[in-house]
Amino acid sequence: MSAIPRRADIAVIGAGVAGLCTALFLARAGRTVAVLERGEAWGESSGANAGTLSLQVKRNEVLQVSRRAIELWRDFQERDGMEIGFARIGGLRVATSERELVNLRKSQGEQAALGVATEWYDGNRLRDFAPWLGPEVQAATYCDWDSMSVPLTAGHGLVMAVRAAGVTVATGAAVTAIARDGEGFCLQVGSEIVGAAQIVIAAGAWTGDVAQMLGVRLPVAADINMLTISEPAPRLFDRVVTHIGAILSLKQYPNGSVLIGGGWQGTGDLAQGTRRTDYLNLVHNLRVAMQVVPALRHLRMVRSWAGYEGVAADALPLFGALPGVPGAFVNACARGGYHQGPALGEQMAEMILGRKLSLDMRAFDPGRFAA
Amino acid sequence: MKDADLAIVGAGPAGMAAAAEAASLGLGVTVIDDNARAGGQYFRQPPAGFRHTGAMFLDKDRARGSVLAAALRHPAVAHWQDAVVWDMPEPGVLAVAAGEGSGRVRAKAILVATGAQDRPVPFPGWTLPGVVSAGGLQNLLKGQRVVPGRRAVVVGNGPLLLLIGANLVRAGVEVAAVVEAAPIWNRILPALASLARAPDMLALAIRYRAVLARAGVPVLAGWTVTGAKGDEAVTGCRVAPIDTQGRLDRARERSFDCDLLVAGFGLMPSLELPRLIGAELAYDRRRGGWTVKRDADFQCSVPNVHVAGDGAGIGGAEMALLEGRIAARAVARKLGKQVPADDDLRRAWAKRDAFRRGLEAIYAPPASFLDLMTEDTVVCRCEDVTVGDIAKRRSELAGSVTQVKATTRLSMGRCQGRNCLVTLAAMVAKDTGVDMATIPLPRPRPPLRPIPIGDLAFEDIPPPDIPADPHLPRKQRA
Ligand SMILES: Cc1cc2nc3c(=O)[nH]c(=O)nc-3n(C[C@H](O)[C@H](O)[C@H](O)COP(=O)(O)OP(=O)(O)OC[C@H]3O[C@@H](n4cnc5c(N)ncnc54)[C@H](O)[C@@H]3O)c2cc1C
Numbered sequence: 147m148s149a150i151p152r153r154a155d156i157a158v159i160g161a162g163v164a165g166l167c168t169a170l171f172l173a174r175a176g177r178t179v180a181v182l183e184r185g186e187a188w189g190e191s192s193g194a195n196a197g198t199l200s201l202q203v204k205r206n207e208v209l210q211v212s213r214r215a216i217e218l219w220r221d222f223q224e225r226d227g228m229e230i231g232f233a234r235i236g237g238l239r240v241a242t243s244e245r246e247l248v249n250l251r252k253s254q255g256e257q258a259a260l261g262v263a264t265e266w267y268d269g270n271r272l273r274d275f276a277p278w279l280g281p282e283v284q285a286a287t288y289c290d291w292d293s294m295s296v297p298l299t300a301g302h303g304l305v306m307a308v309r310a311a312g313v314t315v316a317t318g319a320a321v322t323a324i325a326r327d328g329e330g331f332c333l334q335v336g337s338e339i340v341g342a343a344q345i346v347i348a349a350g351a352w353t354g355d356v357a358q359m360l361g362v363r364l365p366v367a368a369d370i371n372m373l374t375i376s377e378p379a380p381r382l383f384d385r386v387v388t389h390i391g392a393i394l395s396l397k398q399y400p401n402g403s404v405l406i407g408g409g410w411q412g413t414g415d416l417a418q419g420t421r422r423t424d425y426l427n428l429v430h431n432l433r434v435a436m437q438v439v440p441a442l443r444h445l446r447m448v449r450s451w452a453g454y455e456g457v458a459a460d461a462l463p464l465f466g467a468l469p470g471v472p473g474a475f476v477n478a479c480a481r482g483g484y485h486q487g488p489a490l491g492e493q494m495a496e497m498i499l500g501r502k503l504s505l506d507m508r509a510f511d512p513g514r515f516a517a
Numbered sequence: 518m519k520d521a522d523l524a525i526v527g528a529g530p531a532g533m534a535a536a537a538e539a540a541s542l543g544l545g546v547t548v549i550d551d552n553a554r555a556g557g558q559y560f561r562q563p564p565a566g567f568r569h570t571g572a573m574f575l576d577k578d579r580a581r582g583s584v585l586a587a588a589l590r591h592p593a594v595a596h597w598q599d600a601v602v603w604d605m606p607e608p609g610v611l612a613v614a615a616g617e618g619s620g621r622v623r624a625k626a627i628l629v630a631t632g633a634q635d636r637p638v639p640f641p642g643w644t645l646p647g648v649v650s651a652g653g654l655q656n657l658l659k660g661q662r663v664v665p666g667r668r669a670v671v672v673g674n675g676p677l678l679l680l681i682g683a684n685l686v687r688a689g690v691e692v693a694a695v696v697e698a699a700p701i702w703n704r705i706l707p708a709l710a711s712l713a714r715a716p717d718m719l720a721l722a723i724r725y726r727a728v729l730a731r732a733g734v735p736v737l738a739g740w741t742v743t744g745a746k747g748d749e750a751v752t753g754c755r756v757a758p759i760d761t762q763g764r765l766d767r768a769r770e771r772s773f774d775c776d777l778l779v780a781g782f783g784l785m786p787s788l789e790l791p792r793l794i795g796a797e798l799a800y801d802r803r804r805g806g807w808t809v810k811r812d813a814d815f816q817c818s819v820p821n822v823h824v825a826g827d828g829a830g831i832g833g834a835e836m837a838l839l840e841g842r843i844a845a846r847a848v849a850r851k852l853g854k855q856v857p858a859d860d861d862l863r864r865a866w867a868k869r870d871a872f873r874r875g876l877e878a879i880y881a882p883p884a885s886f887l888d889l890m891t892e893d894t895v896v897c898r899c900e901d902v903t904v905g906d907i908a909k910r911r912s913e914l915a916g917s918v919t920q921v922k923a924t925t926r927l928s929m930g931r932c933q934g935r936n937c938l939v940t941l942a943a944m945v946a947k948d949t950g951v952d953m954a955t956i957p958l959p960r961p962r963p964p965l966r967p968i969p970i971g972d973l974a975f976e977d978i979p980p981p982d983i984p985a986d987p988h989l990p991r992k993q994r995a
Contacts, residue, residue: 367990425606430981443971461988
């Protein structure tokens, strides 16, 4: 356990991408911030995830937040010097059946209406553009916003940056109870008490448990996503690849390793802390990958794993004031929440600082679940 | 999915002996091994069709190996060669990668007989071409009949060094020295009683020593390698004595020229499968580290999984043969077969066990070999992570094993951590002043060995459930 601060303007619960980004923007605005993390920083979803920053796979509701996030990830790396492994390499979202073609057209139209233009490829144009795609891929949309990053180095970069901005990141510091204290809050961490004027619940898949400490019920489910990584290989493809129908995300890192995922489910139980890969789903995941990029069959896989991803019942972020508890905020459970982390952190800081939000975040208000 | 009474992982001495025993007791057995031919490390055979008449000393025990390998052709035994067990997705089920034959085996009992690996001990220059591990050298000698050098130095710790020195001499290599870290000569007398429990092994050791003596090879005991020299490839090495406090006496450093440096710092069990399934382990300092906790039938804490041979704790081929047989009998008994009493096997096992304790006492290494490393010594070869890289990350962050792993990529390469995690754990233990036994190593994740992704294309399985809206919360299989 690292040293626990006694007081802060704002206590953030959880040191994943949501908590750290929130803390970063608050600290930059001059607030004293303490991040309280039960395990190790970046030790849960944020450390286990695929680092895909694909704009065109996002739900329409989060398209603006997601585009803003890509700009911020780039700034983190290029302006602030964090080691994010960010690269805006563009992405292809593929379709392999008639029905998927229809859905892809529809989605392209909706995205264009929301200001995100993608380019349609099929036939020979597609083969020329992406000769590494398998014959079963009939068409794809190309989105030049789509990017990737390396979550492992990004986590380290963010923790260092947050600390440099003056934030205390306490690890091994599980919050076990929260009480109102006048205008502010007292948080129980082991045998210590941390006082804070405001709090932000950024506890990922455990957000429901933490909200419950203040008597608020939030419907949070825990998905168990799987990922597989290959040995380093010569360059096979050069884009982020996603799928409109089947579940898939693919990218090849600069060292040549290919990361294969998309959200196939492992098995386990959040309450018991168990999670592991599911054999059949892993096989399906890799089969879809081989269908889309056939050269993958020659690579060797070296590691696969499963991680929790907290999701709200309607799969939209839980973002905003905790209903009925003034001074408490939630920033959690965005689907693709790693991607959106910087923008959600920025907007959360604006909200806590009482500023007018630069993006419309009303659809994500946790109050939508209040009975 | 295929079915078996007993699935055996590994066709070395333990696995082969178990297969023969189980088949003779009427069990349906599946043996899965990642080599092209059975034998494991000890009975390793050259590839089929390989003709080479020299170096017959390597074949002294060939006859016994052949008898065991022949047992794998028993009609009740399915022997999967070139097949990798890469996961145990549910109790009793093994996932196997074997080209077009890939798929799953469901067994009433599983015997893990996955043998040992070389203990990695980094020292300056250990990654130079021409530096080979003890196990690697034995593979080349036994499997390929190749000697990768003309003038060798054999360094490290453990009984294998004398054997390797003798083998090299008999293969016509000039051996400049055998350098053993433990002061073995002073320790033989007190251990003699246990050693005498296995007179055959004692005789072998004396024979190896004699071969070395006849060839005039100096055996430096209580000395260790401190570095390999060379730019493109190894051209020599430095060695220094270790004082009674376990410290290096660099003032008395000597050097040897060589084009082959064999570094063998003992063996450790290949624990990936037991760790993957959460088998309870025990830290046994004398036995060289982590071992699998087992009952008298060599069953581990996971029901119906037995672990035999070096894959549970280092004991050598003779012990492995006995453990394989005893475990196979226990399984047969549980499955209702008529099985003779094991008293003779267990008595023989007790003798071998006493012998290995004697050997362990003689060869007990210094507390650690971490002092050999310098700032730029590579710890993780796959990802090229040095002592300095690790120190930097540990000073920036809290520096647990998992954090160092995540931020340096140590252990994330092809060897999946087999050759670096124990070193990192030792470094963390030393810096924080805690016992190695308290440092948890990250649990391995499938695949247990790298496997071709294409192998997953073949098994006949039900079609997937693709959700209508994959954004919404998903269902997991129970
Ligand atoms: C395998 C996998 C792949 C994924 N791939 C992608 C992808 O490619 N792109 C993408 O955008 N998203 C992806 N995601 C989703 C993404 O990882 C998450 O949306 C995101 O990391 C959530 O961040 P977070 O900070 O909310 O949660 P986390 O990173 O889980 O952080 C929450 C933290 O809160 C801590 N905590 C919980 N309770 C307490 C308490 N009581 N006291 C103190 N601390 C507490 C936890 O220990 C944890 O560290 C993936 C997820 C997984 C599992």
